[in-house]
Amino acid sequence: MITKSHILINGHKHVAYQSNVLPKEELLKQSKEFFSLLDKRRSVREYSDSPVPKEVIETLIKTASTAPSGAHKQPWTFCAVANSNLKTKIRKAAEIEEKESYESRMSDRWKKDLKPLGTNMHKPFLEKAPWLIIVFKKVHDISENGEKENNYYVNESVGIACGMLITAIHNAGLVTLTHTPSPMNFLAKLLNRPSNERAFLLLPVGYPKEPTYVPDIERKTLNKIAEFYE
């Protein structure tokens, strides 16, 4: 049996980092290939009801949970919903909030900014997509004896994990959409989440309806998003 060899640094166990250094000629190629894959990612609002195996969703969630987090607290819970009754309840509750938002909470300027994207208060994807992943942030942990334990940089940590989840979903040939009905507290109620969890993001996951049309929008060029100091 191969055993991990540990060394102690400041009294804490460390293992050798398994590096992923590429040969020089591969470096640019790999980075360009990954860019080209991710540059094809789009937010998709129309889903097919083709099923996605649970094991795929489990693997995507494990991938997201490789994200770095403040003090390695991993302050997240991913709730994966395939149950139709629950999806219908989530759609109904989300549409009540969205109706209120589109009719009175959102400013005219905000709605004008969203016009090219074609969003509205109707959210059929919440029932059509085979899975909904609702990401909860843990504002603190609760120890086994019921005491509060701190988490750190919770929004940053959970945001990074969500980015990695979106990337993993796209890499698997599936599509998603960052849906943030506001306010989102109905999700904690419907999913019976404990008091230390707050809904952070809802991602429908599935295959796109074929054909699906997405807005013809462009990404900012490198010189608009980056400054180099050499």
Ligand code: IYR
């Ligand atoms: N949450 C609403 C509105 C919305 C807001 C933004 I900013 C978007 O980029 C897209 C939608 C909705 O889901 O329709």
